[in-house]
Amino acid sequence: MTEKINRKRQKKEKIPRVAMPEQEPEKRNKNFNEVTLGYTEEDALREASRCLQCKNPECIKGCPVEIDIKSFIKLIQEKKFDEALKKIREKNGLPAICGRVCPQEDQCEKVCILGIKDDPAAIGRLERYVADREMKEIAEGIKECAWSEVTKQCTREKIAIIGSGPGGLTCGAELAKLGYRVTIFEALHEPGGVLVYGIPEFRLPKEIVKREIDYVKSLGVKIEVNMVMGKILTIDDLFKEGFRAIFISTGAGLPYFMGISGENLNGVYSANEYLTRSNLMKAYKFPQCDTPIIRGDKIAVVGGGNVAMDSARVAKRLGAKHVYLIYRRSEEEMPARNEEIKHAREEGIEFKLLASPVEIIGKDGWVHKIMCIKMKLGEPDDSGRRRPVPLEGSEFNIEVDVVIMAIGQGPNPLLTSTIPRLELTRWGNIKADPITGKTNIEGVFAGGDIVTGAATVILAMGAGKSAAAAIDEYIRTSIW
Amino acid sequence: MYKIVKKEKLVEDIDRFYIKAPLIARKAKAGQFVVIRINEDGERIPLTIADYNRSNGIISIVSMRVGKTTTLLSSLKESDSILDVVGPLGNASEIENFGRVICVGGGVGIPPIFPIARELKKIGNYVISIIGARSKDLLILKEEMEDTSDELYICSDDGSIGYHGFVSDFLKEYLEKNLTGNADKRKDIARVIAIGPALMMSAVADVTRPFNIKTIVSLNSIMVDGTGMCGACRVEVGGKTKFVCVNGPEFDGHQVNFELLLSRQKIYCDQEKECMDIYEHKCMLDK
Ligand SMILES: Cc1cc2nc3c(=O)[nH]c(=O)nc-3n(C[C@H](O)[C@H](O)[C@H](O)COP(=O)(O)OP(=O)(O)OC[C@H]3O[C@@H](n4cnc5c(N)ncnc54)[C@H](O)[C@@H]3O)c2cc1C
Ligand SMILES: Cc1cc2nc3c(=O)[nH]c(=O)nc-3n(C[C@H](O)[C@H](O)[C@H](O)COP(=O)(O)OP(=O)(O)OC[C@H]3O[C@@H](n4cnc5c(N)ncnc54)[C@H](O)[C@@H]3O)c2cc1C
Ligand code: SF4
Numbered sequence: 001m002t003e004k005i006n007r008k009r010q011k012k013e014k015i016p017r018v019a020m021p022e023q024e025p026e027k028r029n030k031n032f033n034e035v036t037l038g039y040t041e042e043d044a045l046r047e048a049s050r051c052l053q054c055k056n057p058e059c060i061k062g063c064p065v066e067i068d069i070k071s072f073i074k075l076i077q078e079k080k081f082d083e084a085l086k087k088i089r090e091k092n093g094l095p096a097i098c099g100r101v102c103p104q105e106d107q108c109e110k111v112c113i114l115g116i117k118d119d120p121a122a123i124g125r126l127e128r129y130v131a132d133r134e135m136k137e138i139a140e141g142i143k144e145c146a147w148s149e150v151t152k153q154c155t156r157e158k159i160a161i162i163g164s165g166p167g168g169l170t171c172g173a174e175l176a177k178l179g180y181r182v183t184i185f186e187a188l189h190e191p192g193g194v195l196v197y198g199i200p201e202f203r204l205p206k207e208i209v210k211r212e213i214d215y216v217k218s219l220g221v222k223i224e225v226n227m228v229m230g231k232i233l234t235i236d237d238l239f240k241e242g243f244r245a246i247f248i249s250t251g252a253g254l255p256y257f258m259g260i261s262g263e264n265l266n267g268v269y270s271a272n273e274y275l276t277r278s279n280l281m282k283a284y285k286f287p288q289c290d291t292p293i294i295r296g297d298k299i300a301v302v303g304g305g306n307v308a309m310d311s312a313r314v315a316k317r318l319g320a321k322h323v324y325l326i327y328r329r330s331e332e333e334m335p336a337r338n339e340e341i342k343h344a345r346e347e348g349i350e351f352k353l354l355a356s357p358v359e360i361i362g363k364d365g366w367v368h369k370i371m372c373i374k375m376k377l378g379e380p381d382d383s384g385r386r387r388p389v390p391l392e393g394s395e396f397n398i399e400v401d402v403v404i405m406a407i408g409q410g411p412n413p414l415l416t417s418t419i420p421r422l423e424l425t426r427w428g429n430i431k432a433d434p435i436t437g438k439t440n441i442e443g444v445f446a447g448g449d450i451v452t453g454a455a456t457v458i459l460a461m462g463a464g465k466s467a468a469a470a471i472d473e474y475i476r477t478s479i480w
Numbered sequence: 481m482y483k484i485v486k487k488e489k490l491v492e493d494i495d496r497f498y499i500k501a502p503l504i505a506r507k508a509k510a511g512q513f514v515v516i517r518i519n520e521d522g523e524r525i526p527l528t529i530a531d532y533n534r535s536n537g538i539i540s541i542v543s544m545r546v547g548k549t550t551t552l553l554s555s556l557k558e559s560d561s562i563l564d565v566v567g568p569l570g571n572a573s574e575i576e577n578f579g580r581v582i583c584v585g586g587g588v589g590i591p592p593i594f595p596i597a598r599e600l601k602k603i604g605n606y607v608i609s610i611i612g613a614r615s616k617d618l619l620i621l622k623e624e625m626e627d628t629s630d631e632l633y634i635c636s637d638d639g640s641i642g643y644h645g646f647v648s649d650f651l652k653e654y655l656e657k658n659l660t661g662n663a664d665k666r667k668d669i670a671r672v673i674a675i676g677p678a679l680m681m682s683a684v685a686d687v688t689r690p691f692n693i694k695t696i697v698s699l700n701s702i703m704v705d706g707t708g709m710c711g712a713c714r715v716e717v718g719g720k721t722k723f724v725c726v727n728g729p730e731f732d733g734h735q736v737n738f739e740l741l742l743s744r745q746k747i748y749c750d751q752e753k754e755c756m757d758i759y760e761h762k763c764m765l766d767k
């Protein structure tokens with residue numbers, strides 16, 4: 001019934017997808033405040049009213065953790081914001097984060113039925129709205145933080161989680177909800193994984209990450225930072241200390257370089273280093289914060305994914321006059337979220353498409369120029385994307401003083417090399433069952449980027465969640 | 481928080497800190513390091529684990545004041561705490577019975593060479609140590625080195641104590657004398673381990689190269705995480721890029737591209753100076 005009514009109304013007054021208020025490009029590319037400002041209540045209600053409340057909603061299948069999207073949007077329509085958030089939290093412990101960083105266009109919104117003829121419902125923005133709304137109400141004292149009540153004493157078996165990115169946090173939260181005593185061990189001095197060291201403040205404010213982590217802690221999860229596992233404690237130490245199962249979610253933290261000449265010159269960064277300096281270490285506040293970063297005038301970023309976009313936009317904000325994004329295919333093939341590509345362009349990032357670096361040329365030990373070769377697109381490769389082919393003799397130079405390599409990350413072998421019996425793939429990822437996360441070692445589970453290779457926040461969360469269910473079953477049955 | 485249980489001033493500019501870090505103390509081995517961060521706004525810097533006591537859970541580090549972070553560290557007192565101490569990082573030194581080994585330590589390279597010398601001696605090596613400093617009153621850990629060495633030689637740049645000259649010059653003479661005096665003895669030298677400023681390690685590698693003596697150096701490149709995640713610490717060894725924090729810190733000195741190491745150590749010179757100037761200015765105002 002409602003579907004019909006909605007459809008009718010949709011026909012009568014077609015509401016366009018409600019845009020997200022944003023900071024002006026020329027203003028925001030000079031500060032680190034969040035770019036998108038979030039819906040107002042009015043925006044949210046308007047956007048929610050666009051949802052058709054389909055009888056067979058496709059959206060839910062598009063979400064890797066199967067949030068009951070239809071129901072939570074319905075609750076927004078009814079202005080039951082708290083209940084909407086509760087509905088989301090049934091499946092997703094980090095809604096404020098996912099609403100911001102999920103590649104919605106490839107997931108929930110891709111399959112939204114409204115999207116067949118119109119723009120899809122802005123599911124991510126609505127998800128973010130209800131999560132932010134709660135945070136605001138708590139901050140303003142309108143509402144009490146409900147978590148302190150949730151903080152409970154967990155009494156069941158001890159479980160260890162290695163790595164505090166979205167995979168580890170989700171697995172920990174799920175297990176704590178079941179009453180397990182969970183400890184997350186994190187190598188860095190702050191928990192959150194890529195959410196804190198990689199994704200910049202202007203796209204995902206650290207306040208929000210901190211809040212979501214506080215929520216996980218309130219469930220009874222212990223987080224121990226400064227623990228480089230494999231060095232300070234091994235897997236065997238953990239078992240000896242009484243941990244009954246271990247979930248490894250150490251991410252894809254090993255930066256790749258291209259292997260071209262000049263890559264070790266001063267001024268060449270891996271995106272990991274560049275982003276870690278500016279985000280985790282707050283180098284953008286230097287000298288108020290002690291960690292330095294080179295602020296160039298002309299900066300080249302190599303790559304076309306989220307990591308490249310983030311690096312380029314940080315570079316712009318650090319004051320670079322020209323930021324060139326060098327990508328070997330065309331814009332269509334870029335793996336970054338559409339919104340990030342759009343934002344990057346608006347902020348003045350100069351795209352050098354169909355080009356690939358062949359050499360970095362130095363002067364007195366510092367980067368001076370980057371030599372690139374033009375590419376054309378050939379036949380599709382294994383990934384289905386058209387393969388870039390170099391055009392012989394088309395080399396050209398760009399004068400730059402900083403180069404940031406954002407061409408991908410692999411699995412960091414630091415931990416896995418200390419567990420020789422653990423089976424790995426040819427590329428060094430852990431071999432684990434895609435659903436249960438079981439590895440070849442009894443009691444050891446793995447999930448997230450360390451298993452799949454660099455992927456997405458929500459996929460890592462999905463892996464953490466399904467592994468938690470498998471861990472619970474293993475502990476209850478002792479069957480491996 | 482990691483508590484400083486004891487602090488000793490070794491010489492002007494160099495302090496030794498004893499820090500409560502039981503888990504690190506339990507696992508630490510000679511050659512490994514920690515990364516510390518003093519406060520919320522602080523930088524992460526690596527410092528070698530100069531010693532460890534597994535039974536009382538205390539590690540020690542020896543730090544020389546060179547810039548803002550090390551100056552801030554030296555302003556801390558007993559019973560103050562350091563916000564973050566991460567470790568043990570890096571690979572442990574190779575400790576085997578090689579036979580005769582020469583341990584060369586320069587300046588703040590002496591504390592890290594000390595546990596290596598001690599472990600080498602413990603398992604039966606004949607340990608010849610050569611340590612050096614700019615002058616007599618900057619020389620540290622003389623007694624400790626005496627206790628762990630079969631032969632100890634001291635050098636100073638200004639000649640105020642021991643041999644007048646660099647440790648590398650002394651090493652050269654030592655090897656040459658051995659060469660002319662007793663060929664077997666020179667052949668005996670199974671390896672040289674050198675720790676100190678990059679220029680010193682480079683000079684030592686140059687000295688031992690013609691003698692074809694395996695030479696291990698411990699590289700001090702700029703680091704951030706210390707876990708292989710950022711690549712800040714990369715160096716070239718044998719023409720290949722290596723990350724000092726996970727592939728090292730010890731490498732074959734004859735393969736290291738020292739020129740690159742020296743160049744990369746200077747990346748942040750200007751910013752470091754700025755940071756230090758502001759800090760000193762603030763300290764003056766506080767006084
Ligand atoms: C710059 C950047 C931007 C991105 N943007 C997006 C985006 O917009 N949307 C999206 O969906 N995805 C994005 N991604 C990808 C996404 O962040 C990752 O897929 C996701 O974080 C993977 O989660 P994880 O839990 O597997 O690992 P991670 O988030 O990588 O966390 C792993 C954690 O384990 C810790 N660790 C590693 N080794 C050890 C050890 N030995 N002992 C203890 N701890 C250890 C690490 O320090 C880290 O904290 C981005 C990635 C980057 C780098
Ligand atoms: C594996 C390793 C072990 C070390 N062990 C010791 C030790 O036992 N005792 C000791 O006194 N020093 C040691 N160092 C050097 C020490 O890390 C630097 O002196 C310190 O980082 C300087 O910081 P600062 O802010 O005081 O000085 P700054 O003014 O910032 O820098 C002075 C110089 O120190 C180096 N440096 C700066 N930042 C870093 C950084 N983040 N990581 C590494 N080097 C940096 C640079 O070459 C720089 O030019 C070690 C370095 C490495 C890599
Ligand atoms: S978690 Fe991500 S994929 Fe799922 S509904 Fe939210 S935005 Fe969409």
Ligand code: SF4
Nearest residue numbers: 051052054059112113
């Ligand atoms: S598919 Fe789209 S329109 Fe249909 S219920 Fe889901 S979000 Fe609403």
Ligand code: FES
Nearest residue numbers: 706708710711725
């Ligand atoms: S310090 Fe980051 S990789 Fe070595």
